[in-house]
Every structure is written in structure tokens, then in C-alpha cells.
Amino acid sequence: MKGRVAKYYLTDGRRHTDSEGYKTSVAFEKYLADCGLQVATDRDFGITALRWAGMKAGIGIIRKNNFFYTEKGSYQYLEAFLIDEPLQYIVENQIRPCAEKCNLCMRSCPTESLEAPYMMCRNTCVSCLTTWDGWDLRTEPLQNKFEKWIYGCDACQDAWPHNRKAWKDTEEFPELEAWSSHFTDTEIVLAEYSWLRSVVQPKLWYIPQGKEWRYKTNALNAMLNNYDPKYLPVIKKVCQDEYREVRDMAEWVLEEIERKGIGESENGQ
Numbered sequence: 001m002k003g004r005v006a007k008y009y010l011t012d013g014r015r016h017t018d019s020e021g022y023k024t025s026v027a028f029e030k031y032l033a034d035c036g037l038q039v040a041t042d043r044d045f046g047i048t049a050l051r052w053a054g055m056k057a058g059i060g061i062i063r064k065n066n067f068f069y070t071e072k073g074s075y076q077y078l079e080a081f082l083i084d085e086p087l088q089y090i091v092e093n094q095i096r097p098c099a100e101k102c103n104l105c106m107r108s109c110p111t112e113s114l115e116a117p118y119m120m121c122r123n124t125c126v127s128c129l130t131t132w133d134g135w136d137l138r139t140e141p142l143q144n145k146f147e148k149w150i151y152g153c154d155a156c157q158d159a160w161p162h163n164r165k166a167w168k169d170t171e172e173f174p175e176l177e178a179w180s181s182h183f184t185d186t187e188i189v190l191a192e193y194s195w196l197r198s199v200v201q202p203k204l205w206y207i208p209q210g211k212e213w214r215y216k217t218n219a220l221n222a223m224l225n226n227y228d229p230k231y232l233p234v235i236k237k238v239c240q241d242e243y244r245e246v247r248d249m250a251e252w253v254l255e256e257i258e259r260k261g262i263g264e265s266e267n268g269q
């Protein structure tokens, strides 16, 4: 999945009740309530600005790419719990800030969405454009910069150095293997909507229910950006997809392949 689906979403426990993250969150909320506190939380998006709250709580810092880093890097989930008692702040961290001259994250951003330290343009971020915000990739001026990304983008977090040892690939996550092993570009584009609806959408839920066709249009875009002749029959086949958005995207991709001449050269024609 590397370079195609952002890591954050592979192990997203916010709605996954079998995950350790979800269970820990529920257990902590219960612990606070058992202490006699009133508790409020929002597991989906946080009850407050999570990165800012995390920084003020002393558990990490915000780096120039705007992501929140603890001593273990940025691949972390933050949650906030609002309670009805003041707490004493006692945590201090020894995390070093970004080196003044480092700009690796900005240089790695495929769309130059990271315009300057601590400044990200949401309108041009691949992570936004492949999840919430991008709807018709045929008219998206940056679609040819999405590389292989289908859902999210990790480029500015994968940039060295503070995530060097952060992602270890050593633990299982419930059901991840079952769906991710069938998440190649071709399999997504040809997938049954019932599978996308029941298996994929509950995991990659920033694409809302009823819009599952967007996994297909994102994958078609990745096919165009990384064209291989083996994709051609797949793209042609989904010109008959049941969703107009996918049919339109597939036809546009075929036109682009022809306009750019990439199909001809790679076919040796």
C-alpha cells in the first residue's frame, strides 16, 4: 500500500470497534467517568483542535509540515477528552524542533501545497483532493501530480528525518490484510460496488457512503499517472461502469492516453 493509501488510514481505529485504539479510547473515557468526572469527546475529529491541544499538553510538537510529532514520530492518533475539572500541567518533552535549514517536507510535496514552513494550502493537498475535496479529477489542474496516491498522501511525513523509525510494519490491524490485499489499482477499478460499500468505505470513510465511485476515479487517475499497457483493457471495460462519474473518467483517461501518446509508445506501436 506504500505510496497509494496513507498510513494513517490503514490503522484508523476511530470507528473500528475491534481495534486496540478504539478499545483503549473507550476504556479511558470510562476510567475518567469512574473517577466522577463529566466527560465529552468526539472520536471522529476531536472535541478541540487536537494538534494544538497536544502541543499545549506537552506531549509533542508541531513541525514545519504542520503534523504533530511525539518522540515516536508523526504516525500517531490524537484524542481529546473534555472534563469538568482543571488539571495541573506536569509533562515536559525533550523533542528537538525542526532544524532551521531543513525543508525536506516542502521539497517532497508533489503539489507544492506546503508553501512555506507551517503553511499548507488545503486546496492543493493531495490528501484532501483524494478524500474530501476532489470530485471531478478531469477538471483538477493538479491531477497529474498525484503520483500513485489513491487515498491520502504521506510524502511530507515520510520525508526524513523525524519519522525514520516511526513505522515498523510489525503489528496486525483487524481486517487490514483482508481488504488491502485486494486494493490494487486494477482491483479497485473493477471492484463490485457492494464490496466497496461494505468492506472498504467503513475503513476509508472520508469518502462518504454513496460516493464509492470515487475510489474508482482516484484509481483511474493513478493509472493515468503511472500508465502501463496492462491497464488499457481495464480502463476500456469501466467505460461501461454503472456510475456515470466512472464512465466519464475512464473515457477521459483514454483520451488523455491518446493525446499524450503514452499508450502508443509503451505498446511499441
Ligand code: SF4
Residues within 6 Å of the ligand: 063, 064, 065, 098, 099, 102, 103, 104, 105, 106, 159, 160, 161, 162
Ligand atoms: S522534513 Fe525537516 S522541516 Fe519538514 S517536518 Fe521534518 S524536520 Fe521539519
Ligand code: SF4
Residues within 6 Å of the ligand: 108, 109, 110, 111, 112, 113, 114, 120, 124, 125, 126, 127, 128, 153, 154, 155, 156, 157
Ligand atoms: S500530504 Fe502530500 S500533498 Fe499534502 S502537504 Fe503533505 S506532501 Fe503535500
